[in-house]
Amino acid sequence: MLKHGSFAIAVVQRQVMLVQSVRNHSQRERWVDVYTYTPFGERVFLASDVPQARICATDVLTIFPDDENVHEPTAGMLELPTQAFYEFMELSSRTQKRHEQLFDAWSARSKRRW
Numbered sequence: 001m002l003k004h005g006s007f008a009i010a011v012v013q014r015q016v017m018l019v020q021s022v023r024n025h026s027q028r029e030r031w032v033d034v035y036t037y038t039p040f041g042e043r044v045f046l047a048s049d050v051p052q053a054r055i056c057a058t059d060v061l062t063i064f065p066d067d068e069n070v071h072e073p074t075a076g077m078l079e080l081p082t083q084a085f086y087e088f089m090e091l092s093s094r095t096q097k098r099h100e101q102l103f104d105a106w107s108a109r110s111k112r113r114w
Helices: 080-114
Strands: 007-012 015-021 031-041 043-056 062-064 076-078
Touching: 007 031, 007 043, 007 080, 015 043, 015 080, 062 080
Parallel strands: none
Antiparallel strands: 007 015, 007 062, 015 031, 031 043, 043 076
């Protein structure tokens, strides 16, 4: 599933983040050990407050191909190619819309009870 050093987009602590695999993971593993990066600006990501995490394998939204050129300008900072950044933005907005819809449905349901 994920090779050591592979990059992916995943949901970590209810946020969409860029992650990098800490080690090789097989398809059957339930948990994935990753380094986490949060968006900082246009195509730039910084190491997050919790730089290493163990996430559920189902929280991985997409895996970037190995030939994707992720540039590391300095330690703890990554720069994604344009296409990969647009994919990150798309997945982030979809997840945000899904959370908003769930909240709207929950709030409408709770209003009907009163």
